[in-house]
Amino acid sequence: MTITRTQAILFGAAGIIVAVVFFLAGSQCSTPITEVVVQDRGIDAGPGESEIGGRLDASLHAGAVQIEQIEDKFEDDMAAFDAEQQAEYDRLRGGSDLDATARYLSEWSRRRRRDGGR
Numbered sequence: 001m002t003i004t005r006t007q008a009i010l011f012g013a014a015g016i017i018v019a020v021v022f023f024l025a026g027s028q029c030s031t032p033i034t035e036v037v038v039q040d041r042g043i044d045a046g047p048g049e050s051e052i053g054g055r056l057d058a059s060l061h062a063g064a065v066q067i068e069q070i071e072d073k074f075e076d077d078m079a080a081f082d083a084e085q086q087a088e089y090d091r092l093r094g095g096s097d098l099d100a101t102a103r104y105l106s107e108w109s110r111r112r113r114r115d116g117g118r
Contacts, residue, residue, distance in 0.1 A: 066098055070101065089105070
């Protein structure tokens with residue numbers, strides 16, 4: 001079987017057409033590049049500032065009430081503090097560790113009773 005000149009031209013033209021179709025189809029099938037834009041609108045992941053502030057105020061108030069209750073319990077002992085002991089107590093009371101303040105008063109009370117109030 002021999003291919004005539006006309007058949008060879010037609011095969012060549014068909015090959016060029018197929019190549020152009022594949023090229024165009026391949027270039028049109030690519031996924032477009034999308035750009036993600038992040039808008040800065042603040043944080044919206046929890047309670048508002050006023051509610052957080054209210055919770056903090058309530059927590060601070062509860063701590064102050066607890067310290068006052070501890071002071072009432074050890075009122076007589078606190079009256080016997082000297083200047084150095086009062087400074088140490090004030091330092092502990094100004095901190096955030098209520099347990100350390102309570103331990104200090106309790107230890108002072110035990111020591112005072114053991115030493116006979118001296």
